[in-house]
Amino acid sequence: MTAAPPHSVIVLGAGPAGLTAAYRLACRGAHVTLVDQSPAVGEHFRREGDPPLSILGCHHATWSLLQSLGIRFAPPAFSQATLEFLLPDGRLAPFPTSPFRTPLHQLFTIGRFAGLSRRERWRLLSWLEQIWEGALPPASDLEHRTAQDWVESLGYDPGIVRTIWDPLARWLTGNDLGSLSADAFAGSLKPFFLSRGADNRIAVPRQPWHRMFVQRITDSLTVNGAALRLGAQAVQLRFEQDRITGLRTQDGTVLRADWYVAAVAHHRLTPLLPERWLTRYAYFQQIAELTALPWTLIQVRAPQRMMAPRHILMSDGPFSWIAGKPSELDQSLVATLTMPQDRAVVETEQQVSDLLRTLGLLERDVRLTGFRQQELIHAALALPPGTKIRRPIQRSPIPNLLVAGAWTDTGWPANFESAIVSGERCADIILTGRKAA
Ligand SMILES: Cc1cc2nc3c(=O)[nH]c(=O)nc-3n(C[C@H](O)[C@H](O)[C@H](O)COP(=O)(O)OP(=O)(O)OC[C@H]3O[C@@H](n4cnc5c(N)ncnc54)[C@H](O)[C@@H]3O)c2cc1C
Structure with missing residues (x-):
């Protein structure tokens, strides 16, 4: 009996969902091409205060993936x-x-x-x-x-x-x-x-996630012969008779494979799809109806010794929660604060310093040495009543198109665990031999 030829798979999006799918598929012999618009994988996971700020003990899929990379809690x-x-x-x-x-x-x-x-x-x-x-x-x-x-x-x-x-x-x-x-x-x-x-348990990574997770996965992808197409922005999914036939990138290149895993955010996916699928399939229409919540993210550093990470949840004031941890290098304070974007705040840096002092994270005479404020338009998936049916399962009505991402239907809010579960499911569908045709 001859073995079935390995599948070729294009994974679009090198976030946690896409990396998980690509990693599982490449380890099992699939010909994987991982495509991302960023010039480097995991750009948003390089600083100590970048997400994930924590992985919960109940995030079992994340822990099992980390374990396969040799990392334990x-x-x-x-x-x-x-x-x-x-x-x-x-x-x-x-x-x-x-x-x-x-x-x-x-x-x-x-x-x-x-x-x-x-x-x-x-x-x-x-x-x-x-x-x-x-x-x-x-x-x-x-x-x-x-x-x-x-x-x-x-x-x-x-x-x-x-x-x-x-x-x-x-x-x-x-x-x-x-x-x-x-x-x-x-x-x-x-x-x-x-x-x-x-x-x-709330596990806080002591190293930037890029070094701990992204780098290990990309090393494994390289060892397993996967191709990385970075700095390649996808602009269109091409189709013939309700099958994807190629992925066109901004420079006009068309990449082709048996399977396509779209692991980009929902608002990035719909512009890539043919107009007629958006009108014909409820599956895609519902994706277009999902919305995101904007947050302001503040990352600060201070030469204040910290012994152990703390997550503090707040009801009063502009900030929702704060995650503080000792820096890897010298145990000084690295803190991340989140704030819904509808909160009007003046003199944010002063307010952050005052709050850190009130919480006992900063002594009176210690000043902030780093302050960075970012407006994230698509920070979290909005989950109002009625959203559940709009979050898509991984298998789309197009036989060779699978959809991954923290925002898909996994039973979790849109977090790392959800992204990883969705990536695993896409890899399983392809590997268990369910035909793309
Ligand atoms: C401030 C903040 C803190 C967080 N903290 C935590 C936490 O502590 N714990 C936790 O579990 N989760 C946390 N999260 C959530 C977690 O970061 C996300 O759920 C997760 O990153 C989503 O992964 P993803 O793979 O679905 O999508 P993404 O990370 O969005 O990846 C999508 C990828 O697709 C690429 N892409 C998009 N469009 C195109 C295109 N047209 N062509 C090519 N490439 C494209 C992008 O460059 C990106 O690399 C946090 C999120 C934020 C914003």
Whole structure:
């Protein structure tokens, strides 16, 4: 019996989703061409304050990919961050950790969490117990209401909704509670709070992600004979009779393969598609209806010694959350703050310094030595009620076109885990021999 010839695959987009698909396919003998418009892979992952700021313990696909690259959740690659809530009276309430399994784990974490009153803790524990026993309302019901409406209907005090639930929703999904679908909120809470103790660990990479992840994957791609076409902006997916026949790049080159994996953001994908697919297929129309949320991202450095990473969630003031960690070189402070773009802030640098001092991250006489502010127009996928059906599965109605990206339908908010799950699924579809024809 002769072995089937290896597939040729063009992976468009060298973000985490595209890198994962390309890596899995190339390791299994496929002829991979990875195309990206940037002149170098992983440009946005080079600084210490660049994302991912953390990988959660419950991000199992990410951990398994990292493991295959020889990286584990242990020093020197990662350290563990605390999760803290800034309360209205200025106190910081750390979320406790525990080595136990569910349900004991919840008792030792939520049961000891000073951010909630004793009464609220017991209410939350009994609610989680119901979810644990499968008593969550059906997803179709939750998907039609906002997370705020859902949480309030459970009888939570409005103060707790504002200081605990809303910051948690922003941190886990990038969306505020009032616009997030209840189903997306439940889906992001469950793996973090309702699984093994190890699942709610917050792992902070100690090196820039480029060195830890991107470089290892690109080295492996090179060893496995993959071609990297960098600085090549895709402008069109060519087709004949509802099959992709080539990918045209800005310089007029047309690249061809058996399969095409589009691992670019949703707003980048639709302009590449033939107009008639956008009108003919609900699958593509729904992608065009997805929207993104803009954030302001602030990265700062200061010569202030830091012992361990901290994630602090806030309800008052312009900033949503802050991720601080010791720099790899000399343990000085590297901090990243996020802020929804609708917040009007004057003298941002001064406000950031004041906040860092209030939180005990910066001593009175220490000044910031680095300050960088970026406006990210497409920072997070908006997840309002009704979005779930618009997020596409990886297999498109075009037989040789697969779609990957953090924004696709993976059950996760648009984060690294989601990107990696989508890349893995695309590789599986191609490798398990499901025909492109
Ligand atoms: C500030 C911030 C902090 C974050 N922190 C975390 C975190 O702590 N943990 C976490 O899990 N997630 C985090 N995320 C989310 C995470 O970064 C994203 O979900 C992830 O990067 C998405 O990966 P992706 O592969 O789907 O898409 P992308 O990273 O967007 O990759 C798409 C690639 O396609 C390329 N491309 C686009 N159009 C074209 C074209 N026409 N031709 C050629 N190439 C093209 C782009 O250059 C890019 O390289 C954060 C995001 C932000 C903005």
